[in-house]
Amino acid sequence: MYQRKIKKEIRCPIENGLEILGGKWRSRVICVLASKEVLRYSELRTEMANISDAVLSNTLKDLMRNGMVKRQQYDEIPPRVEYALTERGMTAVPLLQAIANWSNGYVKAENNLPALCENCDFNGAMKIVSNS
Known part of the structure; x- marks a missing residue:
């Protein structure tokens, strides 16, 4: 079993945030729920496209x-x-928006390629946050 090398209480706050939001799928689930508001499991699975049932469930x-x-x-x-974001979940949307904006600029500058995600609606997610 994995044991941390550094005690949790002395870790950087960024590490704590990445532990909650990190991983391949967590931020995507948050963005999809932010833009769609409420989804049933099957609808969420359809929006996520390439995710397996086991991974989505976990x-x-x-x-x-x-x-x-x-x-x-x-x-x-x-x-x-039905699944929806909590108030705490909604507070993560502006953070993910900022990361997406930074990442799009970084990828475009480095690779001269478009980096926009075809499945996430960051502008729609931001409208939901600003209307609350």
Whole structure:
């Protein structure tokens, strides 16, 4: 089992933030939920395209454990479950927007290639945050 080399309480705050937002899929889930507001699991899976069910399920569990995503289950037949960002999750959207803007400029400058993500709607996500 992995053991940290540095005690958690003396780690850099950036490391703590990256532990919550880092990884290949967490930021994507946050961006998709920010732009779409509320999605059922199957809709989220469709929006995410290349993610497996196991990875999406684990990603959602991690984000729920960190208070970024909420899960609403309805007692219906068939059962209905919806996912949305919490207030804490919405606070991450401007951070991801800033990272996306920086990254787009960096990639364009280095590679002279367009770097915009075809699946994320950063402007729509930002409108949701600014309207709250």
